[in-house]
Amino acid sequence: MRSRLLSSTLTVVLVVVVLLGVPLGVIQARSIESRARDHLQVESQQLASNVELWLENRVPVEPQRLARQLRPDQYAVVRIPGRPPIAVGTPPREDDVLAARGVGAHGETVELVQGREDIEREIQAFWLLILAASLFATASAAGLTLLQARRITGPLADLVRAAERLGSGDPKPRRRHYGIPELDRVAEVLDSSGERIARMITAERRLAADASHQLRTPLTALSMRLEEIIATDDPQIVKEEAAIALSQVERLTDVVQRLLNESRERQADSAVQVDVDDVVHQQIEEWRPAFRKADRRLKVRGEPGLRAVATPGALAQVLACLLENALMHGKGSVTVRTRRLSDWVVVEVADEGPGVPPELGNRIFERAVSGRNSTGLGLAVARDLAEADGGRLELLQLRPPVFAIFLNAYEARLDTSGGAHGS
Structure with missing residues (x-):
């Protein structure tokens, strides 16, 4: 589990780095180059203005004077109408350079060229910054993942040991809390x-x-x-x-x-609080494929959120017995309905079949008594399970058949227990 958490987290971090870091680096590189072009254009125009000012004041336009206006990595060609061009600086060796052109009021032009070394260094520095941030984020995510994995795997291993101890016959509760x-x-x-x-x-x-x-x-x-x-x-x-x-x-x-x-x-006395909806829906999901295969519908109706006092496994077994009987011996749609009746929670199972013969009646719950070709034990065992939890299983209607499971309502059980304790 620890390796899966680590690999999934690192994958997410790398995807985020690629999706955010690469576009950010490309945008920043273009921004650096754009700023450099704008700055070079300003410098060329400034140099053209200086040349114009010198000509108006009859100051000689000499290469030495122009060189003082340039940076070491720049190369300029000044053209004055009626005079030969003046070149200042060393021409860049690279083909990919930045160039700008400034124009004076009297036709003077200044062509300013600059190499890309400084720009490339600035772009590389930014990419290195993105790489360092990515490595830091990956390392931080890996460290946090390992800490979180240790926080989770430790309790999980403890729960596995508790389950193994429970299965080996040591049911003593441990009362552990893990903060999760x-x-x-x-x-x-x-x-x-x-x-x-x-x-x-x-x-x-x-x-x-x-x-x-x-x-x-x-x-x-x-x-x-x-x-x-x-x-x-x-x-x-x-x-x-x-x-x-x-x-x-x-x-x-x-x-x-x-x-x-x-x-x-x-x-x-060992029964616990049961969410009736959970048991009903669990059985519905188990039996729905069988009813669908038989081209019959299985419906749920009634009041949601009912709680009863029962053993979850026993209640599920009783409900499964009734659904199996409805599938094997009934016809049409089968409806499971839940309702509250005084201090009871009632779960009814009804179908649209011929029902129970009148001569059988409530004898249908006796062992070895069956209206069809079956053992006659299912309903008897189901009634015993219901009674073992303090409830009962009854046949409310013969035709169409309606079977009902009566369970003690959880709130009623609490009121009874509280009253007995108070007296």
Whole structure:
């Protein structure tokens, strides 16, 4: 990453230098040459005026007197009507020279020629200045880029280590802040994920320990009853032992149900604030290609900005189950609608198909119950996931079918928690 930042920054700086430095150098070179031509023209006209003044005052126009008016790199030819031309100075050797012509009031002319050495030196000095400024800007940009890269790559490497530690089973939050809002947000999400994983691991371990402890006695008693049945041939004893075994099975069922309820309550406590729009739009984007392939529309309606208390992954799984059912068993357009109902946030999924047969009704959520050729487990698992977060999944309408996910509104959860705490 550091090398990519450096290369991209240097590329930008070089492009800026070329786009600004080269035109600036060309413009300045032309400006220097233009100023030199203007100055030479002024000097030639000044020299012509001096020659005119000398002639009016009957002062001899001699080469020595003219030479004192010229710079060492200049060459002049003075022409006076009725007299031979007077040349002063050494003619430049270069073909590319600057020339100017001054004219007096009585026809006197002065042709002034100057070499370009001073002009070229001034232009070269300016190009060297641009080059030095470009090198300084490039070096400064490279230094700042390396400092910024070090400021970014350090926290990124730390976040990578935190993610690896989270994946290895160490969910302890670190509460790190790096001074970069985006990276701080990533760190907060990792910490909150670590806390949820820690709660889930604790709940799973507690469930395993409770199940091991509470199921041992009913299983032992049931095993003893079955052994008694196997060991006897008396039908009356078999009947009595079978009745006792059935009571043990009921007790075992109650224990399992209680453990599951406790696990769901703990899981509901680990739910977090969820932006319902984020989950809905994420599922819409995932399922839109499948609906488009089936030449069916997938629409979103309702109130935006709703927040609920849920597990994001579980809510997404429940919504995915409803969308899959609508795609497999429904017809026409499928509409996902969000709304607020008292202390609930409701997510409805409706299609234009034949719906659920009346003889099934709410039995559609029971395991192994299906109105089509399917396993009948999807809706049952979806209802369990919804209930685990303290919500519920219901069939609001048979034809056309309308399924609804009821979630605790985040604001209502805060009010309830605050009231309980205050009492």
